Amino acid sequence: MSAVICLLSSPAALSQQGSDPAAGQQAFNNACRTCHIMREGDNRLGPNLHKVVGRKAGSLSGYNYSSAMKEADFVWDEAKLDRFIASPDEVVPGHKMKPYGGLASKEERTKIVAFLAQSQ
Template sequence: MEAQMQTLPRPWLHAIACAGILALLLSTPFSLAQQPASADAAQQAFNNSCRTCHSVKEGDNRLGPNLSKIVGRNAGSLPNYNYSQSMKEAGFVWDQDKLTRFMLRPDEVVSGNKMQPYGGVSADEAAKVIAYLQAVSSQ
């Protein structure tokens, strides 16, 4: 009988183990989200989402304006680029928050922009793109 009791599971032991596993699972996404994007991941996000139309080289306007030093720039103000009227009249300065919101839902930030049919990216991709833009702007 004593041998049987040692092999039976202890309910409190299972509860502690489950609580530990649950804590690990719940903390993982938060710790991963707080990790800065690697330079390669950030550049890859830019390449996947933006490079078709934009460059990060000053003066290299393509279908979209170059994004060199975009943070701190007035929206619709880059010389030698034909912005939509709505972008020219947007009346704000690009900062991290505005760029993120624009990459997520461009029409909600500047209705009538020229980024059609671009529909936006995930918040994770937007964070990586901004990390890349900030890194190349500081070089």
């Protein structure tokens, strides 16, 4: 039994959990779509997240980011997105995503990050 638990908690298994496109879309819709969309060039209350993995934080033209996000010195990768979705205040203090305080569910974050990464 412990071998099964070990296998299910491995990084490869966690990535596979988030690889169902329908589940990822649903998790994104539930947690993010109020403010974000995946369509390139279509900024809403938040910037569009099309090809966010690999993009420098605060750099999408046509969106008015907070100064904190503009000054954030990193490129979005899957690990950084997961940390930001979990606790945005810890990753970029001063961001504009209030009142969003984070998503506690690792399973839902994994689905969302996989969904965002597939738009690359």
